[in-house]
Amino acid sequence: MTCPVCAYPDMPYPPADYNICPCCGTEFGNDDAMLSHDQLRAQWLANGAGWFFGNPPVGWNPYMQLILGQLLPPLLVNVAPTDDTVAGLVVRQGNYDLVAA
Numbered sequence: 001m002t003c004p005v006c007a008y009p010d011m012p013y014p015p016a017d018y019n020i021c022p023c024c025g026t027e028f029g030n031d032d033a034m035l036s037h038d039q040l041r042a043q044w045l046a047n048g049a050g051w052f053f054g055n056p057p058v059g060w061n062p063y064m065q066l067i068l069g070q071l072l073p074p075l076l077v078n079v080a081p082t083d084d085t086v087a088g089l090v091v092r093q094g095n096y097d098l099v100a101a
């Protein structure tokens with residue numbers, strides 16, 4: 001079961017009936033009664049996109065999870081100032097000096 005808010009792919013229960021996503025902490029049937037999944041996702045991201053229950057899986061990355069779940073376009077991701085491969089997209093940030101001819 002994939003969470004429709006955070007795209008966590010290994011929910012042990014369906015996202016309904018007051019089940020809670022262990023990743024983003026959304027309680028389905030309660031939290032999403034007043035807010036849309038998009039709004040809940042925006043809230044989760046604004047609060048730092050942390051792991052909700054226990055310890056996250058090894059190597060877990062909330063932004064990668066959203067990209068793989070197609071809930072976040074790769075171009076909106078801020079990456080650390082390094083070479084990083086995000087969902088097949090190589091993102092390079094660096095200093096480029098212009099040399100006068």
Ligand SMILES: [Zn+2]
Binds near residue numbers: 003006022023024026
């Ligand atoms: Zn979730």
